[in-house]
Amino acid sequence: MQERGLAAYLAELIGTFLLVFFIASVVVLFVSTGEQAQFGSDFAVIGLVHAFLLFGLIVMFGVVSGGHFNPAVTLAAWAIKRISSIDALIYMLAQLSGGVLGALLCKGLLLDEGRATHYGAVEVTGILGGNFQGAIIEAVGVFCLVLVILAAVYSKKSIKDWAPLAIGTTLGFIVMVGGPLDGGSFNPARWFGPALVGNEWGGVWPYLVGPIVGSLLAAAVFRFVLEPGGKAPTESPERTKPAPSAAS
Numbered sequence: 204m205q206e207r208g209l210a211a212y213l214a215e216l217i218g219t220f221l222l223v224f225f226i227a228s229v230v231v232l233f234v235s236t237g238e239q240a241q242f243g244s245d246f247a248v249i250g251l252v253h254a255f256l257l258f259g260l261i262v263m264f265g266v267v268s269g270g271h272f273n274p275a276v277t278l279a280a281w282a283i284k285r286i287s288s289i290d291a292l293i294y295m296l297a298q299l300s301g302g303v304l305g306a307l308l309c310k311g312l313l314l315d316e317g318r319a320t321h322y323g324a325v326e327v328t329g330i331l332g333g334n335f336q337g338a339i340i341e342a343v344g345v346f347c348l349v350l351v352i353l354a355a356v357y358s359k360k361s362i363k364d365w366a367p368l369a370i371g372t373t374l375g376f377i378v379m380v381g382g383p384l385d386g387g388s389f390n391p392a393r394w395f396g397p398a399l400v401g402n403e404w405g406g407v408w409p410y411l412v413g414p415i416v417g418s419l420l421a422a423a424v425f426r427f428v429l430e431p432g433g434k435a436p437t438e439s440p441e442r443t444k445p446a447p448s449a450a451s
Contacts, residue, residue: 207290211268216297216304218264218272223305223396225256227323228313230397236319246382253387254375261367269356270367273390274298275414279349282422285357295392302396310400321401325386325394327409334406337385341413342420344377344389349421354429385409 229252234244261270269286271277274295281291310322317323327337351373355366374389381387386405388394394410397403 207268207286207293211290212293212297214264214268215271215294216301218260218268218270219298219301219392220305220308221301222256222260222272222390223302223323223393224308225252225305226393227306227309227317227397230323231309231313231317231320234320244383246379246387249382249387250375250379253378254371256371257374258367258371261370265367268294270370272298272301272392273348274392275345275390275418276349276352278415279353279418279422279425282419283353283357283426298392299395302392302394303399304396306396306400309397317401321397321403323397324401324403324405325388325397325410326403326405327385328383331384334409337406337409338413338416340381340385341389341409342417344381344387345414345417346421346424347377348373348389349418350424350429353421353425357425358430389414 226249229249233246233248257272260272264270264272269280271280271294277286277291277294277298280286281288286294306322310317313322327334331337331340348370352366352370355361355363355369377389378387381389388410391411391414394405398405398410
């Protein structure tokens with residue numbers, strides 16, 4: 204089990220802060236409000252921002268903390284015994300704190316513009332039947348995202364050089380689909396920060412229960428289908444391709 208420390212905790216805090224700030228800001232700028240708001244919003248732009256943003260953050264901080272930035276990802280890593288219970292708890296607290304700070308910065312910069320969208324807060328829209336359907340969307344999206352992360356980072360057979368792109372684009376496409384339905388959170392820290400700052404909780408339980416279920420299902424599929432009978436390697440803090448030795 205890889206040792207974690209202050210640098211990893213700070214990486215998760217800063218990374219989640221940046222993630223939520225930019226996501227909340229793009230939601231303020233590109234989501235329309237009103238009864239038919241989902242049809243006047245540009246979720247392609249919002250999804251692409253998610254994709255490019257997560258790609259960059261993993262490149263920035265992945266070698267330090269593993270690049271979780273999401274309590275659902277940390278939960279799955281804990282479930283497959285790739286992070287200790289204490290480190291997982293600190294990661295989650297850092298992520299939630301970063302989410303609040305990111306939403307606060309968005310509110311500070313876009314105070315008037317962000318009121319209508321509650322500074323990036325999410326809620327289940329009228330397209331769905333209610334919170335139960337919203338929880339299903341969150342669970343399915345988190346399942347896809349977390350399983351890609353586990354396969355790309357922890358699988359013995361994965362090509363780890365492609366991990367940031369695979370993870371970022373997965374988040375982008377699930378947000379393009381889930382955004383018009385329930386806001387496309389797929390991350391309890393991304394939900395919690397704007398919910399607290401904008402005082403719009405979106406029903407609460409779909410954004411907690413859905414990610415927990417999706418995360419644990421992804422961990423189970425990884426453990427029993429993708430990597431059965433073997434212990435997954437810990438993500439390496441080094442480059443995936445070793446540098447040439449001085450003698451070569």
